[in-house]
Amino acid sequence: xxxxxxxxRKLGVLVTILLFCSVVMAQAAPVQESKKDTSTPDEMGDExxxxxxxxxxxxxxxxxxxxxxxxxxxxxxxxxxGDVLATIKGVLxxxxxxxxxxxxxxxxxxxxxxxxxxxxxxxxxxxAEKAFAGAQACPRQLTRVDNRSTSxxxxxxxxxxxxxxxxxxxxxxxxxxxxxWATERDPNDLGTExxxxxxxxxxxxxxxxxxxxxxxxxxxxxxxxxxxAEPPFLEPSPEK
Amino acid sequence: MRSFMCxxxxxxxxxxxxxxxxxxxGNGEKAPEPGFRLSETALLNxxxxxxxxxxxxxxxxxxxxxxxxxxxxxxxxxxxxxxxxIRMSPGLRAKIxxxxxxxxxxxxxxxxxxxxxxxxxxxxxxxNASALHFDTDILGEFNKDGNVVVRIANxxxxxxxxxxxxxxxxxxxxxxxDFSLAVFIKNSEDTLSLKIQSGIQxxxxxxxxxxxxxxxxxxxNVYGQWKFLPKTAAFFNVSYIYQDYFNAGSVLxxxxxxxxxxxxxxxxxxxxxxxSLKLSGGYANSLAKDMHHDGTAGVEFIFKNSENxxxxxxxxxxxxxxxxxxxxxxxxxxxxxxxxxFNRLLLKLDxxxxxxDYGKNVKYPAxxxxxxxxTVNGITTTTTVTQKSIDREDHLIRLEPMVSYNxxxxxxxxxxxxxxxxxxPYYAQVHIENDAPAPFDKEYRTHYDYMxxxxxxxxxxxx
Numbered sequence: 042x043x044x045x046x047x048x049x050r051k052l053g054v055l056v057t058i059l060l061f062c063s064v065v066m067a068q069a070a071p072v073q074e075s076k077k078d079t080s081t082p083d084e085m086g087d088e089x090x091x092x093x094x095x096x097x098x099x100x101x102x103x104x105x106x107x108x109x110x111x112x113x114x115x116x117x118x119x120x121x122x123g124d125v126l127a128t129i130k131g132v133l134x135x136x137x138x139x140x141x142x143x144x145x146x147x148x149x150x151x152x153x154x155x156x157x158x159x160x161x162x163x164x165x166x167x168x169a170e171k172a173f174a175g176a177q178a179c180p181r182q183l184t185r186v187d188n189r190s191t192s193x194x195x196x197x198x199x200x201x202x203x204x205x206x207x208x209x210x211x212x213x214x215x216x217x218x219x220x221x222w223a224t225e226r227d228p229n230d231l232g233t234e235x236x237x238x239x240x241x242x243x244x245x246x247x248x249x250x251x252x253x254x255x256x257x258x259x260x261x262x263x264x265x266x267x268x269x270a271e272p273p274f275l276e277p278s279p280e281k
Numbered sequence: 282m283r284s285f286m287c288x289x290x291x292x293x294x295x296x297x298x299x300x301x302x303x304x305x306x307g308n309g310e311k312a313p314e315p316g317f318r319l320s321e322t323a324l325l326n327x328x329x330x331x332x333x334x335x336x337x338x339x340x341x342x343x344x345x346x347x348x349x350x351x352x353x354x355x356x357x358x359x360x361x362x363x364x365x366x367i368r369m370s371p372g373l374r375a376k377i378x379x380x381x382x383x384x385x386x387x388x389x390x391x392x393x394x395x396x397x398x399x400x401x402x403x404x405x406x407x408x409n410a411s412a413l414h415f416d417t418d419i420l421g422e423f424n425k426d427g428n429v430v431v432r433i434a435n436x437x438x439x440x441x442x443x444x445x446x447x448x449x450x451x452x453x454x455x456x457x458x459d460f461s462l463a464v465f466i467k468n469s470e471d472t473l474s475l476k477i478q479s480g481i482q483x484x485x486x487x488x489x490x491x492x493x494x495x496x497x498x499x500x501x502n503v504y505g506q507w508k509f510l511p512k513t514a515a516f517f518n519v520s521y522i523y524q525d526y527f528n529a530g531s532v533l534x535x536x537x538x539x540x541x542x543x544x545x546x547x548x549x550x551x552x553x554x555x556x557s558l559k560l561s562g563g564y565a566n567s568l569a570k571d572m573h574h575d576g577t578a579g580v581e582f583i584f585k586n587s588e589n590x591x592x593x594x595x596x597x598x599x600x601x602x603x604x605x606x607x608x609x610x611x612x613x614x615x616x617x618x619x620x621x622x623f624n625r626l627l628l629k630l631d632x633x634x635x636x637x638d639y640g641k642n643v644k645y646p647a648x649x650x651x652x653x654x655x656t657v658n659g660i661t662t663t664t665t666v667t668q669k670s671i672d673r674e675d676h677l678i679r680l681e682p683m684v685s686y687n688x689x690x691x692x693x694x695x696x697x698x699x700x701x702x703x704x705x706p707y708y709a710q711v712h713i714e715n716d717a718p719a720p721f722d723k724e725y726r727t728h729y730d731y732m733x734x735x736x737x738x739x740x741x742x743x744x
Contacts, residue, residue, distance in 0.1 A: 223691050238474075239516060243476050248563070
């Protein structure tokens with residue numbers, strides 16, 4: 042929370058500065074702006090609407106991250122994202138306010154003041170973008186779930202690893218070396234992760250070959266020819 | 282023959298289509314994961330393979346086996362039968378997979394059409410509805426993101442090449458049901474794991490002749506693992522198998538019941554970025570009619586260069602239950618080499634030698650066993666079984682080169698040759714005579730050595 046809190050304070054300061062600058066610029070440069078910015082009222086309305094839509098997208102993306110953090114039970118991540126979301130919601134409210142003021146100013150034919158609202162919206166949208174970028178760096182706990190819902194232990198991955206993934210014991214033993222090849226796949230293999238990651242040493246019986254795409258399957262005596270002698274003599278033709 | 286030509290034509294058409302498809306999509310872009318994603322967590326895969334196979338000795342017959350009529354002196358030797366077999370395997374698998382659970386099922390059908398190119402009898406006997414085999418799996422994993430994971434698995438299959446060591450050469454259709462329940466207990470860092478597993482197997486031969494060898498078995502094991510270094514772990518495994526031949530006569534059922542217990546400790550993992558090693562050793566005891574103490578061992582050396590070259594060399598010594606002999610000990614040396622080229626072409630070579638050493642024969646314990654007589658309708662038939670030796674051992678050699686080309690991650694063509702031979706001095710001889718008005722006096726000798734060549738061309742689609 043220490044790092045996250047510091048980042049939030051910086052963001053807050055940044056947003057305040059931007060707002061302040063926008064207001065100052067809006068007051069100081071009406072003459073200059075009037076010379077440069079010749080946007081029509083419709084164009085100004087469209088620009089603010091576009092900025093608002095972008096900030097709404099950012100808000101939804103942040104909310105999805107918070108939902109994921111909730112599912113992961115990652116409190117650190119969720120708190121950090123919550124701060125970011127609060128900032129973004131504030132920005133969005135300011136943009137909505139600017140949009141309504143723009144409409145009033147246009148109706149009153151105060152075009153310079155209307156352009157000031159557009160500049161304000163631009164600054165607010167930039168602040169939202171920066172806040173969202175900051176959200177990507179929010180610290181997380183050890184457990185992460187990717188979009189395939191595969192649990193991984195981030196910090197201990199190199200030490201433990203999992204079956205079929207880089208860094209696992211099974212991977213070191215060459216297990217599933219050709220699993221991505223159609224001619225090598227077992228059509229009945231459901232491709233689930235091995236909770237043990239023991240390269241086949243966890244089967245009943247004695248020592249086994251590492252199972253996989255080469256060699257034998259552990260636990261299966263597939264290469265014995267299926268034969269022992271058991272008289273009486275059986276007709277050697279395939280007649281059954 | 283027509284079906285064969287159709288199959289070959291289909292193969293060629295699919296090959297050409299695959300090549301064209303590969304050219305279109307071969308722009309170096311990463312291919313999407315195969316499968317139909319039904320929702321965020323549900324995935325459906327379909328598969329199909331078409332494989333013409335030439336086999337030189339479909340029933341693994343020894344050419345030294347014969348039948349002799351002791352009245353006329355006529356001798357009939359066994360002949361190896363070759364055939365061309367068209368194998369077709371459609372399959373389907375589906376799973377719901379999220380961070381806390383997995384529910385999955387898979388089913389594959391296998392139909393083998395024996396074309397009868399040498400003996401039309403094979404077409405008549407094998408290419409019918411009874412030749413439809415299947416392999417089904419059901420899997421459930423629960424609390425995957427917790428420290429205690431539960432896995433329930435069930436496999437039911439019907440085939441003619443039993444996975445378990447069985448009783449006779451050749452093709453004998455059987456049903457195998459295998460259910461297991463496992464509990465995994467792990468610490469949060471995933472460095473310490475304990476697995477407690479128990480399961481039941483039921484093997485049922487459809488031929489009544491083999492019904493005495495139907496069995497059920499209970500397989501339990503406790504496995505512990507400590508990942509003490511990156512990609513490296515130490516482990517122990519204690520397992521117990523109880524195998525009961527429930528259709529055998531009461532005496533034979535008792536005598537051939539097998540209960541191997543094994544305790545294994547070892548370590549495995551990466552020594553250098555390219556070299557990995559697995560070492561294990563332990564003790565095994567067959568708690569059967571004849572108590573047999575033995576040692577088990579495993580050594581495996583792995584060389585892995587980037588993601589393109591894999592070489593494996595290993596040795597294992599194990600003990601498993603088997604009918605009649607109670608148990609057998611297998612010493613196996615194996616080597617596997619796999620090389621990938623251009624992410625499309627794959628070369629493989631698998632080779633192995635196994636020595637199988639059997640326990641004592643509880644059904645025929647002597648070289649010349651006491652004759653048995655049976656009287657039916659006033660005619661007495663006497664059967665005498667003799668054998669080459671009481672201690673039996675077999676030698677198995679297998680060599681399997683393969684080349685495959687994968688047009689797409691889900692479509693490929695493979696050509697595989699398999700050479701397999703069993704060498705054993707052992708034979709069994711049965712002398713049957715009766716006192717009927719039309720007398721019968723024959724001697725049958727069965728050798729169990731064989732040699733088999735197989736060439737298999739497979740078009741495999743798995744999307």
